[in-house]
Amino acid sequence: MTEQPGGRGAPLPLIPPPKGLSTDNVLSPMRQWLPSSLQTLPGRPVPSQGTVAALAPMVERVGEPGFAAGLLQDLEPVLPAASWSVYRTGHRCKPTLFLSASRGVPDTTRDCWWAYLSGPYRSDRTWGRAFDDMPLGEPATRLCHLSAADVPGEHRARVYDAHGVSERVSVVEHESDGSVFAVNFYRHQHQRPFSDRQIGAFESVAPVLLALTRKHIQLSQRPGALPALLPTLAAPEAADGGTRARMQPHHAAQALHVPQGSHSQPLPLPLLRMRLVRLQVGLTDRELDVCARLLQGMTHEGIASDLQLGVPTVKTYRNRAFARLGIHFRNELFARVLGT
Numbered sequence: 001m002t003e004q005p006g007g008r009g010a011p012l013p014l015i016p017p018p019k020g021l022s023t024d025n026v027l028s029p030m031r032q033w034l035p036s037s038l039q040t041l042p043g044r045p046v047p048s049q050g051t052v053a054a055l056a057p058m059v060e061r062v063g064e065p066g067f068a069a070g071l072l073q074d075l076e077p078v079l080p081a082a083s084w085s086v087y088r089t090g091h092r093c094k095p096t097l098f099l100s101a102s103r104g105v106p107d108t109t110r111d112c113w114w115a116y117l118s119g120p121y122r123s124d125r126t127w128g129r130a131f132d133d134m135p136l137g138e139p140a141t142r143l144c145h146l147s148a149a150d151v152p153g154e155h156r157a158r159v160y161d162a163h164g165v166s167e168r169v170s171v172v173e174h175e176s177d178g179s180v181f182a183v184n185f186y187r188h189q190h191q192r193p194f195s196d197r198q199i200g201a202f203e204s205v206a207p208v209l210l211a212l213t214r215k216h217i218q219l220s221q222r223p224g225a226l227p228a229l230l231p232t233l234a235a236p237e238a239a240d241g242g243t244r245a246r247m248q249p250h251h252a253a254q255a256l257h258v259p260q261g262s263h264s265q266p267l268p269l270p271l272l273r274m275r276l277v278r279l280q281v282g283l284t285d286r287e288l289d290v291c292a293r294l295l296q297g298m299t300h301e302g303i304a305s306d307l308q309l310g311v312p313t314v315k316t317y318r319n320r321a322f323a324r325l326g327i328h329f330r331n332e333l334f335a336r337v338l339g340t
Contacts, residue, residue, distance in 0.1 A: 032127075032144045054078050055208055062212055063219035068101040071212075076103070079169065079194065079202045081185035085109050086213050089121055090179030095281065098217050105188055108163045115162065117281055118274040118288070120155035127172060127180050143206055144170040145199060158270060164189045169199060171206035183213050266296040267338075275337050280324050287321035290314055294330060295337055 100109035167187035
């Protein structure tokens, strides 16, 4: 991915932002571009007085328990997002959700994260290219804007459509190891599309939002400041007003327990995969495939036929998955995942 001549603020040729759009509420195609130099490039968005005013309370909240919920509230005059999330993802790092919050809608941000980990993240191209294609190098900051229609099928179905998310605008740092650190804001289906004016206002404050978020995470990890953020599971963050804010739970297994009635049909494979990922994010695709089918009541022979594998290979994946989960028998798998 290369820059056009002109340096900082020039659009990327891969997904250039459209020129000359009106400020009406219009969804643009997926696009990715460099943050602008606000002082020197004519025609680029400059923070308005209201936009600058929105930043002041955000700065005051940094390091405080209500940061996630408060930032979403403070940003509303600039970008009326219903939810947001901050995470690191990629094939060269351990995917981590640092914090998230929702405002005016049920908070499904954590469920979206687990759905993302259940498969879509491995082939995520919404950052411009697949993780395996991302070169190592110096960190680079990008802005990204897309609608749910721009997201590939499985990713869109599991993360966007299933949770009523219609649009995402992000400030992203492509880190030197090829991973992505992303600060994402989401529009939900009941909201009007983000306008070009709102996207421009977001662009003017995006670098500040990125810096504030990184500083908050840094302060949260200091002993005695806030409950420490765990690598993949962290404590819930306090709610503020009508906004529910969450980090990831200390005990994923507790969040998985669902009272079981008399299910006439087994749970669908995507849901079972999601629950397995919540228990152990290190499970491979094939280990998830095998365990999910075991939970549906399939035999080793049936799984082998379904996945076009040999029975010994199925048992190998089962044993590896059980070792990662710290269990030895199928009934323990049912107890951990289904609460039975």
